[in-house]
Amino acid sequence: MRAAVFHGRHDVRIQEWPDPPAPGPGEIQLSVVRAGICGTDVEEFASGPHLIPLTRPHFASGHQGPLVLGHEMVGEVVATGDGVGSFAPGDLVVPGSGVSCGDCRWCVRGRTNVCERYYTLGLHVDGGLAERVNVPARISRPAGGLDPDVAIMAQPLAVALRAVRGITAEPGSTVVVIGLGSIGGLAVAACAARGVRTIGVDVSAARLETGRRSGAGLLVDASREDAVAAIRAATGGHGADVVLEASGAPSALATAMKSVCRGGLIRLVGLHRDPSPLELTRLVLEEITLDTSKVHICDQDLPEALAMLAAHPEIATTALDEVIGLDDLVPEGLERAARGDARGKILVRL
Template sequence: MRAAVFHGRRDVRVQEWPAPPPPGPGELQLAVVRAGICGTDVEEFASGPHLIPLSEPHFASGHRGPLVIGHEMVGEVVATGPGVDGFAPGDVVVPGSGVSCGDCRWCARGQTNVCRRYYTLGLHVDGGLAERVNVPARISRSVGGLAPDVAIMAQPLAVALRAVRGITPEPDRTVAVIGLGGIGSLAVAACAARGVRTIGVDVSAGRLETGRRAGAGLLVDASRTNAGAAIREATSGHGADVVIEASGATSGLVTAMDAVCRGGRVRLVGLHRDPSPLDLTRLVLEEITLDTSKVHICDQDLPEALALLTAHPEIATTALDDVIPLDRLVPDGLERIERGDAGGKVVIRV
């Protein structure tokens, strides 16, 4: 089969690759229809491997060596493994991205995204940028009547929904979202769907336009203005009640700290690998809460994402930049996103 295989930094090859074996107990085999590119995929390509276990076996999945990337996918069920109920060949499903053990104390509490043996499709085991992939049935959900180009947004929207969970509309509440890429723009859309006032921040004109379409009430071009000051000016000098940092850039974290109000909250969604510039003293003196949001909880966030897309399919249209063939993954997908030329999600037609 054809697949996009990570071999090392700046070395992703669309090549022939062994098809997966028949699905094992509790598994589905999917013929992939659409696959999405995430910022994590781009980071692995540009500067990795950070998460992909090329040289040492992953502690949970056991995988070592080159692997098929892609953890956002929609596929048609072509085979089911032993013990699978509720799915049959021909069903179109979207899987979550993370696999949890189901037995540890965190899984028992419903915190499957911090499972002690958690691993991710397309990062720690072969993923969905391929013609076929095996996935656990328990993290898969039927897409109903959603078109593939809409359903492909379900997994990243689930991540965005977890990032905005607990944020409810209030007359004077403002949420700032820094970084309007795939997750950030969907976080704006999720806030807008709930009636929460949002301010979107980015340095890319294309991504700012995506943020506008997603429903941001105010847009700040951080390449031209001091974003923290602009957010304070727009909030009567107070700052934003919640700042979602989705860029993963050090400058984004600096802006988040500049923009958050006293008693507010900074929520980290983007992965930060550089040393942190956090002012811990200010966090304490102004009782600012710093928390994080990791991926999604499949049982909670994925069904909500599918329901939201069913009610508001325009969210997917807003977030979509382009649909490209698998053979154009590197130049028109990974490299284009790395350059900052993509205004939204780039989706692969497999």
């Protein structure tokens, strides 16, 4: 089969790759219809490997060496393994991205996204930027009649829904989203669908436009103006009640710290690889909460994402930038996204 295979930094090849084996117990094999390009894929391509186990086996998946990218996908079931009664050939399916063990103390408590043996499709084992892929049935959900270009947004929307979980539309409250890439833009859309006022911050005109179409009440171009001053001015000088940091940019945490109000919440969604100093004294004296959000909990967030897309398919339309072919993945997908030229989600047609 043809697949997009990661061999190293700036080295993703569209090549022939072994077909996946017959699905094992609890697995389904998908003929992939659509795959999405995530910011994590772009980061691995541009500056990695960070997460992909090229030189040593991954502790949970056991994979080592080049692998097929892609943890966002929609596919048609072509085969099922033993014990799979929930899917049949021909079903259109959306898998989650992470595989958990189901037995550790965190899985037992329902926190499958912090499982001690957690691994991710397309990062720690072959993923969905290929003609076929095997995935666990238990992390997969039926597309429910959604068009593939809508259903493909379910996994990133599930990540965004987890990021905004617990945020309510209290009178006068404001949520700031820093970084309007695929997750940040969908977080704005999720807030807008719930009536939460949002301010979107980015340095890219294309992504700011996505934030506008996603429902942000105010947009701040941090490349042209002082983001902190703009946020403070828009909130009567108090600062934002919640700041979601979805960019991972080195300066973004400082912006979040200076933009949040007393007693507010900073939630980190983007991955910060550079050391980031925190104003710990202010966190204590103003009782500011700092927490994080990782990926999604499949049983909770993926069904909610599919239901939201069924009710509001325009979320997917707004988030979509372009659908490209697999041969165009590197120049029109990964490289374009790495330059910051994408205004939304780039999908791959397989």
